[in-house]
Amino acid sequence: MIERKEYARRRRQLMRMAGADAIVIVAAAPERVRNNDAHYPYRQDSDFHYLSGFGEPDAVLALVPGREHGEAILFCRERDPERERWDGPRVGTEGAVSQCGFDDAFPIDDIDDILPGLIEGRRRVYYHFGRDTEFDLKLIGWVNRVRALVRQGAKPPHEFVALSHLLHDLRLYKSRGELRLMKKSARIAAAAHVRAMQATRPGLSEHEVEAELLHEFRKHGAVPSYEPIVGGGANACVLHYRANNAPLQDGDLLLIDAGAEVECYASDITRTFPVNGRFTAEQRALYEIVLAAQLAAIDEVRAGRSFDAYHQAAVRTITKGLLKLGLLGGTLEKNLREHAYRKFYMHKTGHWLGLDVHDVGDYRIDGEFRVLEPGMVVTVEPGLYVAPDAKGVPAKFRGIGIRIEDDVVVTGGAPEVLSADVPKDVEAIEALMAERR
Ligand code: GLY
Ligand code: MN
Ligand code: MN
Numbered sequence: 094m095i096e097r098k099e100y101a102r103r104r105r106q107l108m109r110m111a112g113a114d115a116i117v118i119v120a121a122a123p124e125r126v127r128n129n130d131a132h133y134p135y136r137q138d139s140d141f142h143y144l145s146g147f148g149e150p151d152a153v154l155a156l157v158p159g160r161e162h163g164e165a166i167l168f169c170r171e172r173d174p175e176r177e178r179w180d181g182p183r184v185g186t187e188g189a190v191s192q193c194g195f196d197d198a199f200p201i202d203d204i205d206d207i208l209p210g211l212i213e214g215r216r217r218v219y220y221h222f223g224r225d226t227e228f229d230l231k232l233i234g235w236v237n238r239v240r241a242l243v244r245q246g247a248k249p250p251h252e253f254v255a256l257s258h259l260l261h262d263l264r265l266y267k268s269r270g271e272l273r274l275m276k277k278s279a280r281i282a283a284a285a286h287v288r289a290m291q292a293t294r295p296g297l298s299e300h301e302v303e304a305e306l307l308h309e310f311r312k313h314g315a316v317p318s319y320e321p322i323v324g325g326g327a328n329a330c331v332l333h334y335r336a337n338n339a340p341l342q343d344g345d346l347l348l349i350d351a352g353a354e355v356e357c358y359a360s361d362i363t364r365t366f367p368v369n370g371r372f373t374a375e376q377r378a379l380y381e382i383v384l385a386a387q388l389a390a391i392d393e394v395r396a397g398r399s400f401d402a403y404h405q406a407a408v409r410t411i412t413k414g415l416l417k418l419g420l421l422g423g424t425l426e427k428n429l430r431e432h433a434y435r436k437f438y439m440h441k442t443g444h445w446l447g448l449d450v451h452d453v454g455d456y457r458i459d460g461e462f463r464v465l466e467p468g469m470v471v472t473v474e475p476g477l478y479v480a481p482d483a484k485g486v487p488a489k490f491r492g493i494g495i496r497i498e499d500d501v502v503v504t505g506g507a508p509e510v511l512s513a514d515v516p517k518d519v520e521a522i523e524a525l526m527a528e529r530r
Contacts, residue, residue: 097194099270100193101194103263108158111219112158114215115219116215116218116219117154117156117220118155119141120141120225121151122136149170149184152167153167153201160211163195166196166197167195167197169186169189169200169201170200171186205235209236209239212236212239213247215250218250222255261453264448265454274355275358275511276511278352278354278355279353281309281355283360283513284514285309286515288308290366290526293368294368296341298338298340299341302323302349306321306349313353313355317354319450321337324337324347324348325345325346326339326492327480327481329347331494345367345368347368350498352450358447362515363476363497363498364498366522370526371523375493382414383497384497384518387475390403390406393405396466396505399463399464404443407442407473415433415434416428420437436483439478470501472499472500478495499512499513500512
């Protein structure tokens with residue numbers, strides 16, 4: 094649980110960065126219709142959640158530094174016993190102040206009358222332009238209401254600034270409370286991967302293994318942080334495979350990329366293992382390359398190293414391995430220079446992880462890769478994918494797809510792997526799978 098005072102601290106920090114003459118406006122995520130009267134499961138907007146911890150739709154947060162009657166203002170739905178009988182309890186404006194710690198709260202239905210008055214006299218508006226067209230239009234309407242009163246002395250804002258620069262830099266550095274939740278999220282996902290390994294056997298369908306993942310997530314109150322990828326055999330070579338409905342074949346590998354979400358914080362784990370519990374020689378040869386690349390990369394996730402260093406470590410290890418195996422020819426340096434590995438390894442080695450699976454934050458500053466700092470969390474996920482129709486590759490390697498992905502915290506010292514509870518050594522995987530009944 095993130096405490097009330099941590100949300101308040103984030104809001105204060107953002108206001109300090111925005112300046113005394115600014116206003117910050119952030120909207121809650123809208124509810125989204127899936128089809129006819131059925132909705133997608135509601136997921137709060139990550140930025141709104143980060144600043145408010147408030148879980149309802151139809152809400153807007155306004156941060157107004159120095160405002161006498163309170164700086165952090167929430168517009169939200171009012172209590173409504175009739176509606177609450179259908180949709181469940183609402184916090185309401187009084188609860189927003191007494192339970193959630195906002196300085197002031199107003200009914201969302203009154204926002205058109207109140208927000209222009211909060212914008213008036215502020216020089217800069219910080220806002221996510223272009224994220225929600227409907228809300229963009231409302232904001233333009235509120236600003237125009239202020240402009241219309243210029244001759245009466247109203248002072249409209251002069252600058253409109255993208256909120257992401259400030260806010261997403263804050264989100265990049267995880268607090269102790271956030272790291273606790275991310276560890277919990279990774280533990281649940283790791284348990285789900287272990288359960289999936291133990292359930293897998295030839296003849297099952299990919300969706301039956303997916304069900305094991307979902308069972309473990311929900312048992313612990315988590316939801317998937319993205320649609321799980323459960324790809325047997327050559328399906329593992331489809332990077333965003335989502336069908337999850339093919340039978341699992343004896344002798345194939347199974348790639349599972351699945352993460353949990355706990356109080357909006359994501360984990361993101363991939364493991365690849367044999368459907369029948371034993372790697373073949375070819376599978377093992379490729380697997381050991383990916384594992385060596387992943388371990389080399391994790392070792393680069395240290396404060397002071399460039400964000401790109403761990404990708405380069407993975408690429409170098411993979412290229413060496415492919416040369417040794419004969420899937421690439423020539424010198425190491427020439428292959429690296431020409432990115433020859435891209436035929437088999439076509440994605441980057443990782444991304445920021447946090448409230449979003451592909452979390453926010455710039456990867457470069459002034460064109461240069463950013464330097465890792467304590468509190469940042471990344472995934473480390475090298476892979477090898479030999480397409481079923483790959484040219485110039487011995488047939489025995491074709492159709493093998495492997496990825497190994499862990500969640501790693503940059504600390505003051507050694508990298509901290511949040512997802513270490515699920516085995517990735519060949520021996521450990523085979524031992525775990527040998528326990529299957
Ligand atoms: N599961 C999404 C990713 O690995 O980036
Ligand atoms: Mn993943
Ligand atoms: Mn990932």
